[in-house]
Amino acid sequence: MCCFIFGPLDFAVCFRSSCGRAGHGSASAEKTGKVLGEFCRCYKEQYGVALFNSVRYEIEGNGGPQAQLLHRKVPLEDHVIYSGNLFQYIEENKKWRNRFCVVPHNYGLVLYENKLAYERDLSPRVLVNSAGYKILTSVDQYLELVNNSLPGVTPKSGQSPILKCPTDFPLILWHPYARHYYFCVMTGKEQEKWRAVFQDCVRHCNNGISEDSKVEAPAFTDAVRMYRQSKEQYGTWDMLCGNETQVLSNLVMEELLPELRTTIGPRLKGKAQERQRTWIQISDAVYRMVYEQTKAQYDAVTAKCEQERPQMESTIRTDMDQIITSKEHLASKIRAFVLPKAEICVRNHVQPYISSILEALMTPTSQGFAEVREVFFKEVTDMNMNIVNEGGLEKLVEYMERLSHLAFHPVKMQSCYEKMDQLKLEGLQQRFDVSSTSVFKQRAQIHMRQQMDDAVYTFETLLHQELGKLQGKDDLCKSIQRILERVLKKYDYDSSTVRKKFFREALLQITIPFLLKKLAPTCKGELAKFQELIFEDFASYILVENTYEEVVLQSVMKDIMQAVKEAAVQRKHNLYRDSMVMHNSDPNLHLLGEGIPIDWGEEYSGQPEAEPDTDKRRRAKQVVSVIQDDEGVLPYEVGAEALLQPGSPEPREPDPGAPPSSPDGVGEIREALAKESLGDGVEAEERLMNGTDATRKSGATEEVAAAAGSVPGDVPPQSPASEGDGVHRATPASPTPGAEVPSGAGVQHAAPASSMPASPVPGADVLSESRVQHAAPASPKPRADVPSEAKVPHDTPASPAPGAETSSPSAGTACHQPSDKETGEEVAPPVGECSPPQPMSTTESGEGVQTEF
DSSP states (O other), rough: GGGGGGGHHHHHHHHHHHTTTTGGGEEEEEHHHHHHHHHHHHHHHHHHHHHHHHHHHHHOOOOOOOOSSSOOOOOOEEEEEEEEEEEETTTTTTTEEEEEEEEETTEEEEEESSSSHHHOOOSSSEOOOOOOOOEOHHHHHHHHHHHHHHHHOOOOOOSSSSSSSSSOOOEEEEOOOSEEEEOOSSSSHHHHHHHHHHHHHHHHTTTOOOOOOHHHHHHHHHHHHHHHTTEEEEETTTTTTTSHHHHHHHHHHHHHHHHHHHHHHHOOSOHHHHHHHHHHHHHHHHHHHHHHHHHHHHHHHHHHHHHHHHHHHHHHHHHHHHHHHHHHHHHHHHHHHHHHHHHHIIIIHHHHHHHHHHHHHHHHHHHHHHHHHHHHHHHHHHHHHHHHHOOOOHHHHHHHHHHHHHHOOOOHHHHGGGHHHOOOOOHHHHHOOOOOOOHHHHHHHHHHHHHHHHHHHHHHHHHHHHHOOOHHHHHHHHHHHHHHHHHHHHHHHHHHHHHHHHHHHHHHHHHHHHHHHHHHHHHHGGGGGGGGGGGGGGGTTTTHHHHHHHHHHHHHHHHHHHHHHHHHHSGGOOOOOTTOOOOOOOOOHHTTTTTTOOHHHHHHHHOOOOOOHHHHHHOEEESSSSOOGGGGGGOOOOOOHHHHHHHOOOOOOOOOOOOOOOOTHHHHHHHHHHHHHHHHOOOOOOOOTTOTTTTTTHHHHHHHHHHHHHOOOOOOOOOOOOOSEEEEEOOOOOOOSEEEEEEEEOOOOOOOOOOOOOOOTTTTTOOOOOEEEEEEOOOOOOOOOOOOOOOOOOEEOOOOOOOOOOOOOOOOOOOOOOOOOOTOOOOOOOOSSSOOOOOEEEEETEEEEEOOO
């Protein structure tokens, strides 16, 4: 195949033309079709089982403990997560160019030529769905992965590597099959912030299979598992990430890529780095073709199943009792055959290790959820203290708008997510065939984010209900404290329930594949004889393979449940016992959660006048503040020399209008809050800025600051230092759940620290901000299920939230734009209002492959 010495697009054309040739079966659509055909057969079988289970659950019920916290239906409507400038390496012309990156609420990465192009609703340069990607912050890490992707091809010593980064702060998105993306920034602080944002995107996009689907989702995941087990592949799979089409594309590439590597690798010509680069492009070209074919075939099979669903559901509802009786009869026969062997295997190979696995899971997970509790408590307490000093409903609205999206702030949540980095199964990974712990880490982190958002949403719902009854600032502060304690108790119960469920699921996910693999030689071959026990009319809803796995699950479930139950007794993990069941103590609370979502800005700041779409786009609310907001003066093309010699503008003068900070604000503010809570009504005069810009009023104000802060020239600008004095203060610890703690009383203060200016942020165009670092007594452990002993509060330093909290004028949602004249890319014309792009497929342009949303 002569195409292998050309570029990836030439390869793609030649690949398509040779798809049907028998001699090139390893690189043909026939291979893809074969894999998808086997999977679709599994999917059809699992669809009937999943539909039966769904209808049975609907009829019989059997739900777990009721959640105490409210759940927000649409968390990030009309918001963007982040936007700012960074540099991207363009492979086609081998140059670094400035790009304005927007992360909308669907967590896609949308790259525009500059901010002006975004505001004018022009077509984005690149759209990336980050499912399956890894975020690398070192070129050496990347080169190691690239060298492993094509064995035997390694650049010799002294040769230029495949990638050179002009700064010491790269950000590389690596994928085992798809195109790689290369970015860099000017400072370590920028790198950490972008890394947190990118990791949040990957975490969200990896979780692409909707859990709201009670039939399609379990049918799909079970079909993937059954297919891989038919190929003798047990254990966890790292590439079960993204939406259904992406997962299936990964499934095909897992088999197709090794064959392509064997066939194509020896044919690649040129230096080692050129062969590596060509191989990456070829892999991406094949992946895109597989994606297109997979999407068409999967859509066809799901449409067919959906068409048959009404008839199947009618049969299930009519014959439910007979189907259940038939399944129980089959299970009893399989149990008699399999259970003795399974119990011996569990006793010898699984039971001795359950406690070790559980301890390895529980320690970092419980620390992460405790950190979520602490972050939520500190944010609300800081808000309450600032309201004591600043007063007024206007300030409350400003703080509540920030607090309402705390769970989706990648930087503030990073301290919670980082706790899961401690998860290590050590030798247990090899024993139980766990390829990586990333599956469990990301799942726990998603639970943390959800619990944080549930706590915030419950707090703002209860506070919103109370606002109409309050008389002045005194009542407001006392109500905030009372609602906070109420929400923390609900959080402790819900987080305990979520963690125990997570532990049980993780233990099953680790042990069940191991048991199935152990039992396969003696049991799997004998399962066919049980097929005759199933009535033909019920064969679509009862499968021997699924019933066999349920029996194996039952053999180990008792030990897992007992292990988690014993762990709940240990106070160090802050778990409730199973006997502790909180019924719906707030019957009206869940009714409040069904109401119209609260918009603090519109409800309490007056209805804004209608404005053009461009202004809406420019002033859209943003969760994380912008780092770099001066793309108008950055060059379109940036070379390595310019990046290596950044300018150093003079620091700005402090804003004379910024409120002065109190030299001894800690003690006075704490006493003031205590008196407010006790009803004395003493007002404090000092103001605490809580590490945020207290003078921010609107996106328009920031636009003025952005325009004034631009730095001309061809060199990437370096930011002036942030203005404002840093004030260190203390915050109280979160109360022990279930304990009676007088508000603001009996707390010792940390000694005031010296003022410290905020670190300079390159290219930041934000208003002055007063950084507040506070030392907070450690949060006492949430309640266990036995009476807690008296605890003595103690001081531990709390790290200030990194990054400014100012909203960006560039925030907005990314839209489909008209055709890009430079690249010739065809995109759908805008229809109606601007909407965030949704990941659908991929297209090609002059700057390489783009993933469409």
